[in-house]
Amino acid sequence: MAETHADPLQDCDLAIVGAGPVGTSLGILAARAGFSVTLIDARLENPVTTRDTRTFAIVRGSWRLLGATGVTGELADVITPLNGLEAEDGGTHWFGAPHVAFSNDDLGGGTGKDALGQMVPAAALQAALDRQTAAAQGLTWLKGARFSGMETGPAGAVITLENGQTLRAGLVAACDGLHSPVRTALGIRTEGRSYGKSVFAADVTLERPHHGIARQLFTPEGPFATLPLPGNRANLAWYMKGGAAEALVKQPKAAIEAELNARFARFAGEMHLDGPPLSYPLVMQVALAMTGPRTALLGDAAHRINPLAGQGLNLGFKDVGALIDVMTEARAAGLDPGSDTVLSRYQQWRRFDSYATAMSMDLIDRTFSNDNPVLKPLRGIALTVANRVGPLRRAMARQASAAQATMPSLMR
Numbered sequence: 272m273a274e275t276h277a278d279p280l281q282d283c284d285l286a287i288v289g290a291g292p293v294g295t296s297l298g299i300l301a302a303r304a305g306f307s308v309t310l311i312d313a314r315l316e317n318p319v320t321t322r323d324t325r326t327f328a329i330v331r332g333s334w335r336l337l338g339a340t341g342v343t344g345e346l347a348d349v350i351t352p353l354n355g356l357e358a359e360d361g362g363t364h365w366f367g368a369p370h371v372a373f374s375n376d377d378l379g380g381g382t383g384k385d386a387l388g389q390m391v392p393a394a395a396l397q398a399a400l401d402r403q404t405a406a407a408q409g410l411t412w413l414k415g416a417r418f419s420g421m422e423t424g425p426a427g428a429v430i431t432l433e434n435g436q437t438l439r440a441g442l443v444a445a446c447d448g449l450h451s452p453v454r455t456a457l458g459i460r461t462e463g464r465s466y467g468k469s470v471f472a473a474d475v476t477l478e479r480p481h482h483g484i485a486r487q488l489f490t491p492e493g494p495f496a497t498l499p500l501p502g503n504r505a506n507l508a509w510y511m512k513g514g515a516a517e518a519l520v521k522q523p524k525a526a527i528e529a530e531l532n533a534r535f536a537r538f539a540g541e542m543h544l545d546g547p548p549l550s551y552p553l554v555m556q557v558a559l560a561m562t563g564p565r566t567a568l569l570g571d572a573a574h575r576i577n578p579l580a581g582q583g584l585n586l587g588f589k590d591v592g593a594l595i596d597v598m599t600e601a602r603a604a605g606l607d608p609g610s611d612t613v614l615s616r617y618q619q620w621r622r623f624d625s626y627a628t629a630m631s632m633d634l635i636d637r638t639f640s641n642d643n644p645v646l647k648p649l650r651g652i653a654l655t656v657a658n659r660v661g662p663l664r665r666a667m668a669r670q671a672s673a674a675q676a677t678m679p680s681l682m683r
């Protein structure tokens with residue numbers, strides 16, 4: 272009989288809604304672990320209509336997890352090892368210009384030769400994950416398929432797509448981003464705020480070598496960062512007031528370069544645009560629960576955080592690693608991976624970390640992105656103390672590079 276749009280799709284162990292970096296990496300790893308996976312995404316072809324102009328800081332643990340997906344080899348030509356971080360306060364203080372620096376030596380326990388992480392262009396990462404997803408055994412990828420609703424019961428979840436097709440799964444992974452339709456369907460509430468700011472992101476060429484160091488200047492509007500790319504290039508993340516970034520990206524190249532250099536040439540040297548810019552609105556949003564019946568929330572569906580320390584996707588990769596561990600342990604113990612007991616272990620593991628990271632990034636933004644006469648001297652002192660006190664600096668660097676014992680097994 273010919274298949275109609277209303278025919279049910281094949282049952283699976285895990286249905287993933289959303290094929291962003293979190294959904295695709297989860298799909299590849301779950302399929303490799305022997306689970307049958309269906310990946311549903313609204314987008315038609317890889318990767319996106321407008322090219323993503325961001326470059327992500329991917330910390331060591333996340334890079335290991337990506338290694339298990341098989342993408343790290345094919346990204347070799349476009350990544351840059353991150354050898355250190357420097358932050359500088361753009362204000363003036365009686366004790367001089369405060370700044371803090373981390374290097375790979377601050378991670379301790381190693382030779383200091385390993386990079387803190389890798390700078391990975393977002394578009395290249397998604398394209399590589401898409402290729403591995405398309406090749407994965409045991410994974411069915413439904414492109415141009417839009418989630419419209421779901422029902423859950425003791426035997427599993429039934430997902431309905433916008434075209435009327437249905438799909439039964441033991442467990443649903445909501446990897447469907449900031450506006451997560453799955454989270455909405457389950458009635459899981461969120462808290463957060465819009466920052467009224469956007470990030471201007473574009474590649475530039477620099478006149479000075481960057482030595483693999485990411486540099487950040489704090490201004491009252493927010494940070495301006497140069498993130499190292501291969502050769503003498505860098506990716507810019509420039510926080511601007513709402514509307515300003517959107518207006519600037521529409522300007523001609525010469526006008527953008529003039530504005531950029533007038534503001535930041537003293538900090539970064541002369542810069543020339545090396546590709547089109549785009550703007551990204553800033554939002555913090557945390558789901559009040561990371562699980563629902565037969566469902567786990569991962570990535571931006573669970574937590575969208577202020578990207579000033581480049582931690583958002585790294586949190587998403589920790590969610591992926593934790594869910595894979597929880598699912599494989601449950602299967603080995605003869606338990607149902609979609610049961611409440613198993614999902615509550617996932618939530619216990621991941622909820623505090625994502626909430627605490629979201630709140631600390633928000634606190635940093637509130638402290639540094641203003642000209643408050645009380646906070647201004649304090650933030651300078653905080654940066655100076657962090658720079659002088661070795662153990663504190665190392666603890667902060669370890670946190671940022673995810674080199675801790677509580678990591679999921681794929682990240683250790």
Ligand SMILES: Cc1cc2nc3c(=O)[nH]c(=O)nc-3n(C[C@H](O)[C@H](O)[C@H](O)COP(=O)(O)OP(=O)(O)OC[C@H]3O[C@@H](n4cnc5c(N)ncnc54)[C@H](O)[C@@H]3O)c2cc1C
Pocket residue numbers: 288289290291292293294311312313314325326327328329416417418419446447448449451452470472508551552569570571572578580581582583584585586587
């Ligand atoms: C300016 C900026 C810089 C950043 N820099 C960093 C960094 O350096 N390091 C870092 O770790 N993080 C960074 N982040 C955070 C990072 O971008 C996000 O955490 C990450 O992209 C989230 O990925 P995701 O897969 O969870 O969601 P998304 O990439 O949003 O994917 C969601 C997917 O769900 C699909 N979808 C949505 N609705 C439906 C539906 N109804 N049916 C089917 N599919 C659907 C969409 O098509 C999409 O493919 C940055 C963020 C910003 C804004």
